[in-house]
Amino acid sequence: MAGSLKIAVLYEPSDNTGAPPPERPRHRERTAQPRRRRPRPKPDREEVAEALRKNGYEAFLHELRDEASLLDLARTKADLIFNMVEAFGGDDSKEAHVAAFLELLELRYTGSGPQALLLAQDKAVAKQIFAFHGIRTPRFASSYRGKIDHLDDLEFPLIVKPACEDGSVGIDSGALVKSVKELLERVSLIQERFDGPALIEEYIEGREIYLGVLGNEKPQALPVVELDLSRLPEGMPRIAGKEVKWDKGSEAYEVTRSAAARGLDEETTLRLQEIAVQVYGSLRLRDYGRVDIRLTKDGRIYVIEANPNPWLAPEAELAIAAGLQGRSFPELIGQIVELALARYAA
Ligand SMILES: Nc1ncnc2c1ncn2[C@@H]1O[C@H](COP(=O)(O)OP(=O)(O)OP(=O)(O)O)[C@@H](O)[C@H]1O
Ligand SMILES: [Mg+2]
Numbered sequence: 001m002a003g004s005l006k007i008a009v010l011y012e013p014s015d016n017t018g019a020p021p022p023e024r025p026r027h028r029e030r031t032a033q034p035r036r037r038r039p040r041p042k043p044d045r046e047e048v049a050e051a052l053r054k055n056g057y058e059a060f061l062h063e064l065r066d067e068a069s070l071l072d073l074a075r076t077k078a079d080l081i082f083n084m085v086e087a088f089g090g091d092d093s094k095e096a097h098v099a100a101f102l103e104l105l106e107l108r109y110t111g112s113g114p115q116a117l118l119l120a121q122d123k124a125v126a127k128q129i130f131a132f133h134g135i136r137t138p139r140f141a142s143s144y145r146g147k148i149d150h151l152d153d154l155e156f157p158l159i160v161k162p163a164c165e166d167g168s169v170g171i172d173s174g175a176l177v178k179s180v181k182e183l184l185e186r187v188s189l190i191q192e193r194f195d196g197p198a199l200i201e202e203y204i205e206g207r208e209i210y211l212g213v214l215g216n217e218k219p220q221a222l223p224v225v226e227l228d229l230s231r232l233p234e235g236m237p238r239i240a241g242k243e244v245k246w247d248k249g250s251e252a253y254e255v256t257r258s259a260a261a262r263g264l265d266e267e268t269t270l271r272l273q274e275i276a277v278q279v280y281g282s283l284r285l286r287d288y289g290r291v292d293i294r295l296t297k298d299g300r301i302y303v304i305e306a307n308p309n310p311w312l313a314p315e316a317e318l319a320i321a322a323g324l325q326g327r328s329f330p331e332l333i334g335q336i337v338e339l340a341l342a343r344y345a346a
Contacts, residue, residue, distance in 0.1 A: 007079065012064045044312060044313040048082060048333055073101070073105065086166070110339075113286060124199055136300065138204050160187055162199070208240055209226055210225045212322065214335060224260070225258050228256060276293070
């Protein structure tokens with residue numbers, strides 16, 4: 001099939017260019033602030049397009065900027081859409097709508113469908129699903145403008161984050177709260193800034209672990225990747241907050257790296273992988289995904305969240321994990337395409 005297949009790499013510019021507005025940051029911003037690695041001249045979408053070409057596919061970019069580009073999509077000559085979209089018109093909450101649009105057009109596309117995108121995007125809903133499946137996730141409360149949607153019995157320290165954002169938007173050193181005063185201040189800041197609910201979770205001290213998962217009928221977890229936070233400056237919470245992910249040049253950014261998790265015994269590795277696959281299935285993720293986990297000193301595994309269509313670049317955790325299995329970035333991208341095509345062929 002390679003060679004003749006035309007693949008459109010679909011992306012939304014707010015995910016790839018320009019800095020987010022400081023007062024109400026909505027997006028991860030990738031091109032200008034490559035994550036924890038050498039600056040890369042190429043945006044992620046071009047890395048993916050190039051990887052597709054290395055697989056013998058004919059790849060081109062399709063920017064989803066406005067209504068006209070949506071309508072153009074309806075006339076695309078692509079055989080498959082490589083879906084890298086995480087927002088529409090700068091609005092992250094429209095991520096699933098784009099996948100739903102592709103469904104209506106009966107276009108074949110990579111990655112999760114609208115259902116999984118919606119379930120994963122609302123972290124409170126996702127956590128309730130995890131709990132239903134017996135998957136351990138930190139105890140939490142979610143509240144919006146005085147209305148409480150969910151309330152566990154919580155113990156400080158807590159972490160407060162927007163319930164429906166990603167890329168550590170709204171998560172910085174101030175997210176970790178140790179008193180009622182700090183908690184109330186942070187909840188009100190998050191609600192004002194994001195105009196949405198705040199998720200208040202028990203803070204889990206532990207190793208920061210990422211599990212890539214690939215597949216559909218029999219999803220497989222990749223080798224365990226860890227973001228080492230041990231060298232963060234004194235007094236800074238050990239979390240992968242905004243500083244660690246995006247503040248290039250800052251100490252927090254420079255001293256943190258993702259790599260193979262070291263020193264895990266086989267049993268823990270297998271448990272982590274098993275839980276990641278369970279999480280993946282529970283939210284109906286497709287083709288590829290990444291599960292974010294905290295592993296405590298005494299071996300307890302807490303699922304923080306699941307990411308359908310996770311960050312995809314040669315230096316992303318998913319690519320690091322594939323690399324640990326000896327697979328190159330183009331091979332990973334090629335596998336995602338094959339998984340998507342196999343779904344439609346079934
Ligand atoms: N309950 C928790 N206990 C300990 N650390 C946490 C907890 N919740 C979040 N964190 C820290 O904050 C980071 C970001 O949290 P989370 O993954 O929920 O945010 P996100 O914005 O969806 O991130 P991304 O989309 O980039 O993965 C986590 O990777 C972890 O380091
Ligand atoms: Mg995360």
